Amino acid sequence: MSPVKRIGVLTGGGDCPGLNPVIRAITRRAILAGCEVLGIKNGWQGLIENAVVTLDLQSVSGILPKGGTILGTSRTNPYIQPEDLRKLLANYRALKLDVLIAVGGEDTLGVAVKLMNEGLKILGVPKTIDNDLSRTDYTFGFDTAVNIAMEAIDRLHTTAESHHRIMVIEVMGRHAGWIATCAGIAGGADVILIPEEPIDTEAVCEVIKKRHARGKDFSIIVVAEGAKFRDGTLVAKEDKRDAFGHVRLGGIGHVLGGLVEERTGFETRVTVLGHIQRGGSPTAFDRILGTRFGVKAVELALAGEVGKMVSLQGNQVMAVPLDEEAVAMKTVDRELYTIAKLFFG
Ligand code: F6P
Numbered sequence: 001m002s003p004v005k006r007i008g009v010l011t012g013g014g015d016c017p018g019l020n021p022v023i024r025a026i027t028r029r030a031i032l033a034g035c036e037v038l039g040i041k042n043g044w045q046g047l048i049e050n051a052v053v054t055l056d057l058q059s060v061s062g063i064l065p066k067g068g069t070i071l072g073t074s075r076t077n078p079y080i081q082p083e084d085l086r087k088l089l090a091n092y093r094a095l096k097l098d099v100l101i102a103v104g105g106e107d108t109l110g111v112a113v114k115l116m117n118e119g120l121k122i123l124g125v126p127k128t129i130d131n132d133l134s135r136t137d138y139t140f141g142f143d144t145a146v147n148i149a150m151e152a153i154d155r156l157h158t159t160a161e162s163h164h165r166i167m168v169i170e171v172m173g174r175h176a177g178w179i180a181t182c183a184g185i186a187g188g189a190d191v192i193l194i195p196e197e198p199i200d201t202e203a204v205c206e207v208i209k210k211r212h213a214r215g216k217d218f219s220i221i222v223v224a225e226g227a228k229f230r231d232g233t234l235v236a237k238e239d240k241r242d243a244f245g246h247v248r249l250g251g252i253g254h255v256l257g258g259l260v261e262e263r264t265g266f267e268t269r270v271t272v273l274g275h276i277q278r279g280g281s282p283t284a285f286d287r288i289l290g291t292r293f294g295v296k297a298v299e300l301a302l303a304g305e306v307g308k309m310v311s312l313q314g315n316q317v318m319a320v321p322l323d324e325e326a327v328a329m330k331t332v333d334r335e336l337y338t339i340a341k342l343f344f345g
Contacts, residue, residue: 002302006036008100009055011069012043012076012108016129016141017282018290019069022103024060025294031057033302038095043104044111045076048084050091064287067144067280077243078111092120099301103127105139106327107244109309113323116307123300124309124322125293129278132176134330135320136311140293143285145172145277146182152273153187153220160218166208166260166268170253172277173224174246176331179277180224185340190219192340195226196331199256205263207345212266219266223256225249250274292317 007030011019027037039059041051053059053071063070078084092100099121102112105128112122126133129145149171156167169189171179177194184192191207193199208219226249228234235252242248253270261268282290289312296310296317308319309326320326 002033002304004033004035004098004301004304006038006096006098007298007301008038008040008095008097009071010040010043010046010100010102011071011073011127012102012104012111013073014075014105014128014278015068015073016127016278017067017144017280018140018286019103019127020063020066021282021287021290022125022127022140022294023055023070024063025291026101026298027055027060028057029295029298030301033298035298038097039071040100042072043074043076043108044078044088045074046072047088047091048076048078049087050094052095065281067282075107075242075244077107079114080243089118097121099123099306101125101297101301105130106133106329109133109322109327110244113327116322121306122322123297123306124326125297126309126311129179130173130176131178132330133326134328135309135326137314138289138312140282140286140289141278142178143289144280144283145179146186147283148277148280149179149183149222149273150186152271152276153183153189153222156220156271157188157218160220163267164217166219166221166257166264166266168221168223168253168257168260168268168270170223170225170250170270170272172273174226174249175329177224177227177337178332180222180227181332181337181340184222185336185343187220187222188343189222191221191344192337193221193223193227193256194332194337195224195228196337198230199223199227200230201256201259201263204256205260208260208264208266211345212264221256221260223252225252227252
């Protein structure tokens with residue numbers, strides 16, 4: 001019998017489809033093992049405020065296909081205010097958790113790494129639509145986002161063709177262009193622009209002009225919100241930074257669309273997909289990956305293994321150390337982007 005009796009779970013950072021399957025899997029696997037499960041509300045904020053709910057079979061019933069997270073989320077960084085950290089540590093001790101499972105991306109898991117140094121027993125589950133965490137092949141949420149973006153590209157194709165227009169579609173992807181690259185390949189985009197490669201506006205216009213010269217009088221350009229121009233210009237909605245120092249991105253699509261229309265003379269329209277990519281029901285892939293991650297996290301807890309992150313490697317769910325390296329950035333695979341480029345124009 002495992003000595004582990006009480007498991008906590010929280011979801012932090014931007015939400016994504018697949019969080020509820022993880023919460024359900026953690027709860028059901030832990031209950032099977034005779035454990036009690038406590039859900040912490042709204043990421044690290046819930047641990048600061050001691051906002052905790054008991055999760056039982058009833059509370060996770062019916063949540064598998066639902067987007068978002070029944071626990072709520074926030075981008076709270078407890079390392080900004082010393083008082084927040086003091087409260088968080090006191091509440092963690094009072095809850096008498098044997099282990100806390102933190103489900104999050106680079107910021108939430110980055111906090112988890114720091115808290116482990118304060119003595120907290122934590123396991124990590126990687127999530128983000130951006131798929132940019134270094135120690136896992138895939139994060140859940142990504143597949144759903146790619147499918148949503150692909151469908152949007154498909155829809156834009158038909159109207160682009162009817163009106164002989166250029167369609168620019170801006171997708172999410174702060175530091176890495178995984179969504180842009182994968183949705184762009186799947187949707188047959190004519191140009192894909194990602195944060196990893198500076199935008200060369202002239203080159204983009206050349207590709208479009210050549211395409212039009214060979215009789216294709218409509219084009220699709222996919223641009224990740226974090227893509228920068230060659231002079232380093234990043235387009236942000238506002239300068240204000242969140243608790244982790246990120247600016248709110250958005251707007252590159254419109255800036256680029258304006259330049260392309262001006263330089264090619266072709267009528268251009270811009271679509272910003274935004275949070276539609278993060279909403280709604282998870283794909284089967286994300287439900288299954290979330291379920292496998294949740295089960296594995298509990299099994300690690302039962303085995304007394306803490307300080308680990310669950311990770312998909314090939315088709316295996318493994319445990320890797322939860323440390324600075326695990327939350328480091330994974331940029332787009334060069335080989336994949338090279339394949340995407342073969343279809344430009
Ligand atoms: O990290 C996930 C993500 O969706 C990024 O792609 C995007 O830049 C950011 O979150 C948007 O954050 P918010 O929900 O705070 O607008």
